[in-house]
Amino acid sequence: MSEQRVFVITGAAGSGKTTVRNYLTKEFNMPKVITHTTRAPRIHEEDGVDYYFESEDSFGDNHYLESVSYAGNRYGSSFEGLDEAWKSSDFITIVLDTAGAITYKRELGDKAVVIFLKVDDSSTLLQRMKTRGDDTQTLADRIKSDEYLRDLTLPEELKGNAFVINNNDWERTKHIVNDIVAKYK
Template sequence: MKRKVFVVTGNTGTGKTSVTKYLNEFYEMPKVVTHTTRQPRAGEMDQVDYYFESHDTFAQNHYLEQVTYDGNQYGSSREGLERAFEKNPLITIVLDTQGAATYLEELPADEVVVIYLTVSKEHDLYQRLVKRGDDVQKIHERLSSEEYVRDTQIPENLQAQAHVVENDDWEETKNKIDAIVQASIQND
């Protein structure tokens, strides 16, 4: 079986974590562990949730994409990809749309499957964020951020290759994800 990285992208609240968890559990796709210089939160484990790095060790990896957010560095490395591929030829990662575009540019086209999640009603995104327990003030900040606005529509550089999945109904979404996975595997 050929190597494939399933890149799950889309806006805040569209279900990226749920879809990735489904791919992890149902298809046994390991997630690519990414790197950060931020401190671990309660319950987070090094090499499971992130590779928790110092600024010095962070700089030693070979990144496909990286970003500084809230004073901390985040990135996904070629080393992290290889570690995930050692476990399974099918792997998954959650990226913002810019990161997804970078993966399409940097990796062989037949190795990247982009799944762009959306919902039919923008109001649903707000309700999902409230339901998962996010701070209301933080939700409003996030919904007015440049990144949120950017990711409300699929970027032009992803349109030709991304599978757009409207995640309004979880059972329908799983069926769409299953179809994407099967088509991706059969195309080898």
């Protein structure tokens, strides 16, 4: 039996975190930890599938390992969510901003395998988010946020503690992700 691990996918908005998370779920049967947010659902997003969508009031009802504000909305991951996912598999995956990834590394140590995604040119991020169908005004506000700008760069605390993938080419990214997972099997 493998040791319990949580593959934490972090990086800038549009860098491909959700895409990598979905790949880990499909290719390696890793359950995804669903987190809570006060942001409005995007087209095609479903409550309980993409996030637990919360009101400002209901957000406070959960028991969080960590929670953050990101571009004016709140996000948090619960202990219950992690334990629930670990019940069905030793390897699970979660998408977090870099502040959350730092907390996971600090709290969970080797149990947290952090993957930081970036692209060569930040205009690519914007283009990908537009293609994804993000609302134009929301997008304009988001790319001015401190959190968006912060997450373009690998934080000091994660240097030497995270795998860094340049996600310019999806085929290459998949190979690197496969190699990372293989290290923990």
